[in-house]
Amino acid sequence: MTGDQPSKDGATGTAGQPEKRTGPEPRLVGTGIFSATVKDTIVTTVLAIILALLIGAVLIAISNSDVLDALGYFGVYPWDTFTRAGDAIWVSYTSLLKGSIGSLDAIQATLAKSAPLICAGLGVALAFKAGLFNIGAQGQIIAGALAAGYVGFTWTSLPIGLHLLVSVVAGVVAGGIYGGIAGVLKARTGAHEVITTIMLNHVAGFALAYALAREIYQVTGSDERVSPPVADSATYPSLLGVHSGVVVALLAAMLVWWILERSTLGFELKAVGANPDAAQTAGMNVAKVYTVAMLLAGAFAGLAATMQINGDQAQISDTLIGTIGFDAITVALLGRGSPLGTVLAGLLFGALQVGGVSMQASTASTPPELALVLQSLIVLFVAAPAVVRHLVRLRDEKQDSTFAAKGLSA
């Protein structure tokens, strides 16, 4: 698990920066970053989605009770099996589409679901660029949620705009500090960030449970493990029916793009991610870069927490965060570490999760777990363009071993 050598496919080409792909590239890549032209990227991603949907179709068919009934007399009248399977697949996928982007309501739901995924995904992607595998988004989100929520439902005497601002900043700072712990430990003691972030996730989970069992995080006079709702003055104002946190998420993506492509810090991040020894020799403070990278990653995860907390008068509970922190890892990977890619991947996953619910509600009553299977299959195929090409017999234009960069850095 070393990231101590430059990756083999050294290139910075990301979907967001196609014009930089002319001439030989500087060997500056974080880990897990894609090196392909925009056209390639789009083609493989679309094919990956199609392949995933095909496998999903098989799962829909075998999970449908009508189809299973028809299979019972397959020898007598096989046609029934196929028509019923076709029906189930058609109903499931159309309700997936309708439920996620078919109406204004659906689009609003998708956007709201995507916003935290995008923010947390940006944090994971940023750490990736520095060669750090941040599994800790979940814990960082919880830390952010506890802080943003506390400010959100207690400091109600603050004026409207300020209350929101203070609450969001509290979430971002708390997430940043929590992420920073892993960074400092890595920089000071060399403790592997994979271990520390895993442990910090567990610790955060128990801290959340602890907080919810205390009076200050409970509705007065109630013993339920649910916090009071965040005050009106601390919620993101509504914009065209969606909370404006979505806009903040997009701004965050632009900020990450600026950090990575235009700032000295971004250059240092990528240099350390590509080869920490070389970066050290070149005079960069690798320990500082690790710390800052994890601080920033945590801050974006904290911002993701505010999407949940300040989005819609949320009450903190042990289910509010769900698995956003882990989904964020797949979002960052599908987005190939680029800000634009992360936004698109976040939107796709948000749509799949929202659509998954309406798939269950449809007449085919397809289990919503299918959405999770689809998500992982899509990322799997996107990560392996060679598989996609092999399966659809595309001409192998050039041997780009996607993501051939090394994974974990010690």
Place this chain on the structure above:
Amino acid sequence: MSISADSTELRTAPDAPRVRDRADLRRQVKLVVLFAIAAVILLLFALSIDEPTVRYSLSDVYDPSQNHDANGRAVVWVTFALAAAAMLGSLLNVIPKGWPTALVSVVVGLGFYVGLTFWYFADQPGDLASSFVVTNPLPQAVNYATPLVLGALAGVLCERAGVINIAIEAQLLAGAFFASVASSMAFSSAAGLLGGILAGVAFAALLGVFALKYQVNQVVLGVVLIALALGLTDFLLGQIPSSGENKDLNQLLSAPVTMEKVPLGALADIPILGSALFNQTVLVYIMYVSVILVWFLLYHTTWGLRVRAVGEHPKAADTVGIRVNRVRWSAVLLGGVFAGLGGVFFTVGSTGAFTNNASNGAGFMALAAVIMGRWHPVGATCAALFFGLMLTTQDQFGVMTKFPTELLGAAPYLATLIAVAGVIGRVRPPAADGEPYVKG
């Protein structure tokens, strides 16, 4: 160790210059601080005890006749003395580097554990005093450690061969699910073992195909496989009808035969350790054999030498005629066998039918054990046993409310953080870990 011996001599030899590199100094400072913190906490414990009698039992089953009384305050003072001595020792720099330091750290750690336990169980309210008994934590610790050890062995095998295996969690989950199904269908726990192994190997094969054939980034792959295993097991679990809908089918698919404890004759009667090591399920015995087997294979066979060679320097290995990817495939698939067995623990090996996300992050703990154990099967086993002990402590302390239960729950993970940051520090993975090998 020879280097450490040299440096001590350099320092003590009369005409040698007092040269110490900064890393060595930092290591000393770290140890002093760590031991000092332990000593201070134990001192506070010792001073805070009012009613020192603590009831303990060497057995792990409830049996009042086996209970003994001990002076908790005295025990805590002894552990304080240990920690203080270790602090003095490291302050004067008389503890040599290498295994003596490790030994001292382990002794202080265990001492701290014992001191904490006795402090925790002291000062009991009078009428309840007899019902809170410190029992032998080892049997449950070994039991809890079993899936972690088996998962970690899979990790060690894969990573020693140069293939990163984040997907231990996926293998555990799949193993747990299919062990449950296989055991239910065949009405036997042995079939559960087989089902677990097959599922573990199937996920190992997925890892192999994508990592070795298609050279997908292995970290990405691991994360994706975990998501896939979670989604698939969840999806398939949803397909099993509830006993209300279809009782026969439910019985056929989710009513596994679980394993019983099998005492190993006279061995099980050894005090303290006997019930911990030799009165366990068959799965635990398989775990013992697996650790020895993996250690033997890796360090005492040609195959093991090849595995380590392709993990460190695949090109060199290729030059001497080793088929790099074939060796890697064999290591990944064998790892799948162990991880699948580890998964069996969560259903057939303990509670029975599969529930959603049954392994609940154990694969990540196994991954941590791999890294803490420095990619060595025995080291990883020790780390996993440490986790097992921590999880057991959480159970034992949970019966009382001296600490809030939620904070107790976080303790194993905090302990790991402290161990990793304070004692273990920087580790070096196999040099070619995660690098696909392309001939040419």
